[in-house]
Amino acid sequence: MLFNSLDFALFLPIVFILYWFVFRDSLKSQNFLIVITSYFFYGWWDWRFLALIGFSTLIDFAVGVRLDKVEGRFKRKSLLILSLLVNIGFLGFFKYYNFFLDNFITAFTFFGMPIKANSLNIILPVGISFYTFQTMSYSIDVYRKRLTATRDFIAFSAFVSFFPQLVAGPIERATNLLPQFFEKRKFDYFMAKNGLRQILWGLFKKVVIADNCAEYANMIFNNSTEYQGSTLILGALFFTFQIYGDFSGYSDIAIGTARLFGFNLMQNFAFPYFSRDIAEFWRRWHISLTTWFRDYVYIPLGGSKVGTFLQIRNVFVIFIISGFWHGANWTFIAWGALNAIYFIPLLIFGKNRQNIEIVAVGKKLPCFREVLSILGTFALTVFSWIFFRAENMSHALSYVFGIFSEGLFAIPDFSVFPGAITLLIFIVAFMFVEWKGRVGEYGISEMHLISNKAYRWSIYVFIILIIDVFGNTSEEIEFIYFQF
Known part of the structure; x- marks a missing residue:
């Protein structure tokens, strides 16, 4: 359902009336309404992909609960890997399968070893890059013990599927959005x-x-x-x-x-x-994605607390991954690499935060x-x-x-x-x-x-x-x- 459509112009006031006039006295009912209407909102494009959101939600909810119960490093890391594999697996299959297959075939053909493989007619689920990153951040934060896992499945489902930002962000952190589903909400004019x-x-x-x-x-x-x-x-x-x-x-x-x-x-x-400068641009453009990569990729790689060579490497990794996140095309990778090249001189001369x-x-x-x-x-x-x-x-x-x-x-x-x-x-x-x-x-x-x-x-x-x-x-x- 598009924000700039008649469908949404009818959908929004109906949900608003139900939310504030029918279910206003029950927080759980409001959260349940958000889940139902969010699934309806997403299913308006293609109901078949609701199963992806549902399965991702179920996996990350279960992983979060287990992470709160176990203490062993190996067990905790195994649970986190499970969450990452499911989410990245969905993303990789639907978004990048044909890209990797086509480049694999091209590479073998270039070296004189042509192979035959059939690409798949895969439909890309709307917003999959957004909600998978949102659920992954939850699992990572619970693993790092920055967040206590929730045992309220309805509230967690509402957090994952919240229709205003479900298909194109902002990519919310559980530390910001999830607690809001547990707070009694009163209409604020x-x-x-x-x-x-x-x-x-x-x-x-x-x-x-x-x-x-x-x-x-x-x-x-x-x-x-x-x-x-x-x-x-x-x-x-x-x-x-x-x-x-x-x-x-x-x-x-x-x-x-x-x-x-x-x-x-x-x-x-x-x-x-x-x-x-470009550093400032990336602090102001698509802030939710930029800070996601900063917190979950750049800083774990060492961020700016390593030598100059490794800092440069980290910057290239971040920008190229960011480019690839946008789509399975070499143009996006080139776009990311080009922005890294813009950024590197600022980093070397210490002007990236001026x-x-x-x-x-x-x-x-x-x-x-x-x-x-x-x-x-x-x-x-x-x-x-x-x-x-x-x-x-x-x-x-x-x-x-x-x-x-x-x-x-x-x-x-x-x-x-x-x-x-x-x-x-x-x-x-x-x-x-x-x-x-x-x-x-x-x-x-x-x-x-x-x-x-x-x-x-x-x-x-x-x-x-x-x-x-x-x-x-x-x-x-x-x-x-x-x-x-």
Whole structure:
């Protein structure tokens, strides 16, 4: 079920009414309702994959209970390995089986030993990369004794399947989200208003920015050999704002929806395109995944407490795994490796943590040096997104070579892209609002501070009108990260 669909527009108020008016006096009933509606929400795509979530939930619940009972290191580690094997096994089979098989065949053919093997027509379950990582973090935290295992199967099932963030995050930690299922929840009017405000901003990002950018990005990337360099740059820019508007828009809607039910999810994006270096960018982009890899992979490898060579190795491991997490394609691995290359100089010179605070905090505009840093970081990010968007490595390289060919400095022919100039104006206005709201959790999070109620509501109505008039609402376009 898509957030930007009529189905969800009907589903959400029904669940909301049942949750707050029918089951409000029973915490267990509320949690049970969340499980049922979350399974319904996920099963709307394909009910057959509900068994995967159910089995993963059952395994990790049982592993957690056993981990709390046994003390021997061997037994505890065996239980953790069982959890990891089940979750990574599901992920590996559905997402990477054909990738490894095809590359295995290619490698043997290259060395003159062709083999025959049949690939499988595997459907990738929506959101499998997200909920498997969420359940794995629970088992790891219980194993490390950072968390006491729960014996409430309903609450744990609700934690795993919570519909707002089930299919595209944020990837929640059990230490943050799971305890909230044991706390008596009372309807908070101000929290709900904040949630609705964030949902509104997320919808604007998705249907006005992302979906309209997708139209032109697809047109240019799918026919890249027909366009000159400046137009290819334009295509990369459109994709840059498409993926940000799409993914951060989903996160905004998910976090806002969770607030309607009294839950606080972690912030997943913190205005990453205002970053002054790549290290800062990765502290602000897809925060739930970045911190997951930091805590469960990077730090166990030694993190930054080892020698320079091993630090560099750790950085490459993290970024390449992150790229591979996104999809079974060499383009994602190249994207991850490219970001590692961006990051390494900052690490070597000890500047990877020099930009921790919000840029130009307390100021209306950044200084000249900050402007150059932001533009430089943004340019590197745009370039790396080419590999993320390309169909394969050949396409990515031809696209890059095409940029630096004839016509790099020519003005794109906007007559071929009707409406593109209007969209660019919307992007500029969108980034202006994001800049003004960068100290908050999302672009318009501080809107409630406007004392003039009529003025404040006129802004909300204006955003709704923009969504209605300029939003790409003629079709329900899936979110990009559903494929991951």
